[in-house]
Amino acid sequence: MAYNPQLNANGELQHLLTIEGLPRAVILHILDTAHSFLSVAEREIKKVPLLRGKSVFNLFFESSTRTRTTFEIAAKRLSADVINLNVGTSSQSKGETLLDTVANLSAMHADMFVVRHGQSGAAHLIARHVAPYIHVINAGDGRHAHPTQGLLDMFTIRHYKKEFSGLRVAIVGDVLHSRVARSQIHALTTLGVPEVRVIGPRTLLPANVAELGVQVHHDMAQGLKDADVVIMLRLQNERMNGALLPSAQEFFKHYGLTPEKLALAKSDAIVMHPGPMNRGVEIDSSVADGGQSVILPQVTFGIAVRMAVMSILAGNS
Amino acid sequence: MPLPDAEALLERLIQQMRPHVGAEARLIGIHTGGVWLAHRLHQALGLAQPLGTMDVSFYRDDYGSRGLNPRVKPSDIPFEIAGADVILVDDVLYTGRTIRAALNELFDYGRPQRVRLAALVDRGGRELPIAPQFLAAELQVGDDEQIELKRSDDGRLSLVVNAAGSTA
Numbered sequence: 142m143a144y145n146p147q148l149n150a151n152g153e154l155q156h157l158l159t160i161e162g163l164p165r166a167v168i169l170h171i172l173d174t175a176h177s178f179l180s181v182a183e184r185e186i187k188k189v190p191l192l193r194g195k196s197v198f199n200l201f202f203e204s205s206t207r208t209r210t211t212f213e214i215a216a217k218r219l220s221a222d223v224i225n226l227n228v229g230t231s232s233q234s235k236g237e238t239l240l241d242t243v244a245n246l247s248a249m250h251a252d253m254f255v256v257r258h259g260q261s262g263a264a265h266l267i268a269r270h271v272a273p274y275i276h277v278i279n280a281g282d283g284r285h286a287h288p289t290q291g292l293l294d295m296f297t298i299r300h301y302k303k304e305f306s307g308l309r310v311a312i313v314g315d316v317l318h319s320r321v322a323r324s325q326i327h328a329l330t331t332l333g334v335p336e337v338r339v340i341g342p343r344t345l346l347p348a349n350v351a352e353l354g355v356q357v358h359h360d361m362a363q364g365l366k367d368a369d370v371v372i373m374l375r376l377q378n379e380r381m382n383g384a385l386l387p388s389a390q391e392f393f394k395h396y397g398l399t400p401e402k403l404a405l406a407k408s409d410a411i412v413m414h415p416g417p418m419n420r421g422v423e424i425d426s427s428v429a430d431g432g433q434s435v436i437l438p439q440v441t442f443g444i445a446v447r448m449a450v451m452s453i454l455a456g457n458s
Numbered sequence: 459m460p461l462p463d464a465e466a467l468l469e470r471l472i473q474q475m476r477p478h479v480g481a482e483a484r485l486i487g488i489h490t491g492g493v494w495l496a497h498r499l500h501q502a503l504g505l506a507q508p509l510g511t512m513d514v515s516f517y518r519d520d521y522g523s524r525g526l527n528p529r530v531k532p533s534d535i536p537f538e539i540a541g542a543d544v545i546l547v548d549d550v551l552y553t554g555r556t557i558r559a560a561l562n563e564l565f566d567y568g569r570p571q572r573v574r575l576a577a578l579v580d581r582g583g584r585e586l587p588i589a590p591q592f593l594a595a596e597l598q599v600g601d602d603e604q605i606e607l608k609r610s611d612d613g614r615l616s617l618v619v620n621a622a623g624s625t626a
């Protein structure tokens with residue numbers, strides 16, 4: 142097996158940095174474990190003692206509400222102590238380097254870092270420099286990866302579709318800037334989904350995306366035909382005024398998911414979105430709130446998946 | 459030493475429990491052998507409540523040294539625990555640590571009125587103050603040996619001895 146900085150000498154998960162190169166067995170192990178965590182949320186006391194006495198530092202150099210909150214809830218349901226650092230507004234703005242910030246937090250006896258950063262590779266850099274007992278989870282780095290989002294999306298697909306073999310999955314929108322799409326594509330192909338399609342305007346699809354093993358479509362009618370799963374990506378507001386897109390209205394006309402376009406997919410297709418949604422830009426409200434939408438269950442499943450990742454990592458010391 | 463027949467032990471356990479277990483008692487089997495046993499006990503005792511199952515992996519005290527059980531299954535308690543008359547069912551009673559973990563998990567569901575323990579075999583070697591209320595047999599087993607309950611495809615239960623450490 143090729144060297145993988147995420148795995149320890151025994152082939153166990155030491156850090157979660159990207160889904161790319163992650164063995165299928167490791168992905169399935171995380172999904173199976175997450176399944177066992179689901180019922181914990183339905184009990185009187187929604188906590189298990191696995192991470193009692195451990196300190197989890199949420200290091201967010203980029204703002205995020207949903208991801209940071211679900212990581213925080215996941216860690217608290219594992220009984221960890223959680224420290225949230227909004228680093229954008231603290232030491233880094235005073236000139237401290239990323240590795241100095243991490244070294245200082247390590248000196249405070251951190252056991253795990255959950256890292257979101259605007260630069261691709263930030264979580265890898267931290268993972269290479271921490272002590273061997275510290276675990277690092279990438280919560281989104283630049284345009285590179287967002288592995289727990291990819292995993293929770295796989296959990297969602299398996300929950301509703303049971304098997305990955307035989308599925309047609311369409312990923313729609315701004316694939317170019319999306320670390321979520323990249324993580325999803327790696328996970329879907331590793332899990333044996335036979336047909337992964339990306340749909341979007343040329344300006345929002347990476348030039349070499351077909352090399353990842355996906356079909357490329359620029360037309361929604363073709364791309365959505367007979368799909369089992371439709372994943373809408375967020376169109377980032379800052380992209381709308383640049384050269385990449387004429388306007389949000391124009392984008393919605395061609396690529397926004399309306400009930401009419403969704404009707405081209407299979408009648409039991411599910412609609413997913415990693416959030417936050419732009420209603421009326423990439424998705425119509427009647428679809429987002431409709432019977433085929435599983436967007437809110439994705440959020441719930443995300444907590445169980447993050448509990449699974451944290452408890453597997455912390456157990457591999 | 460020849461091991462006793464697990465089916466005969468199960469019959470003995472049923473006879474022992476019958477006079478002391480009301481129709482409203484809640485049975486919870488501990489994965490994996492305890493779940494098989496609990497299924498059979500539940501049928502034989504004709505209990506009104508559905509069967510519960512529990513995987514104590516999230517509560518084990520050896521997580522720090524051994525990590526998370528890679529084959530953890532969901533716990534399924536399809537009834538109220540608050541005020542319930544609960545019987546935990548395990549196959550082989552040894553150190554008592556599994557039962558400690560099960561009690562901790564149980565109380566995260568609510569406050570039961572009473573908890574009793576049924577086991578097929580007690581092999582001694584307790585490291586915690588835990589004792590069964592219902593027990594089919596005591597067995598003398600070496601520290602380097604491990605007793606395990608097996609279930610064949612037709613559902614028959616049997617006991618086997620392995621070298622310790624060969625399974626979880």
